[in-house]
Amino acid sequence: MSIGEIARSAAEQGGSREEAHERANRRWAEILQETRVAQTGVQILFGFLLSVAFTPRFGDLGAFDTSVYVTTVILGAAATGVLIAPVSLHRLLTGQQLKDDLVKTAGRLMVTGLVLLALTISGTVLLILHVVLPDLLAEILAGGILLWFALCWYALPLALKKRSSRHQASA
Secondary structure, eight states: OOHHHHHHHHHHHHTOOOOHHHHHHHHHHHHHHHHHHHHHHHHHHHHHHHHHTTSGGGGGOOHHHHHHHHHHHHHHHHHHHHHHHHHHHHHHHTTSSOHHHHHHHHHHHHHHHHHHHHHHHHHHHHHHHHHHSOHHHHHHHHHHHHHHHHIIIIIHHHHHHHHHHHHHHHO
């Protein structure tokens, strides 16, 4: 159970509502935990991408594969920067009474970082599959991976949010 779930459960059981500063603190803790998970994945992937350029087969890549590689490395670097940004915000702005703004900004950064991470993963899949499969099949599979991320990371949460809003409106 996450920190946020525990706080919500405690608030519901006690019948009291979560104070605004408690909610901001809980949401901030959740964002930092989510950031840790996303950062680990993007950093491992980015490290892999950086090492590819130093392999013997890298010189054999065609123009398309080199372009995919360069684009993917740039996306990976951007994802790394955006996903680490909430930590920097926290370090530089602690004690400035900006918790609500930090939570909102960090949330937007996380969504941006996840978009960049999905693009980085899809680009990496395309690069790898393009080496071992026929061009069109590699592109279709990489596109399918990108679609899968869009469904899991964006469409599903938005659908659940919409359903929750309908339940709250009818209650």
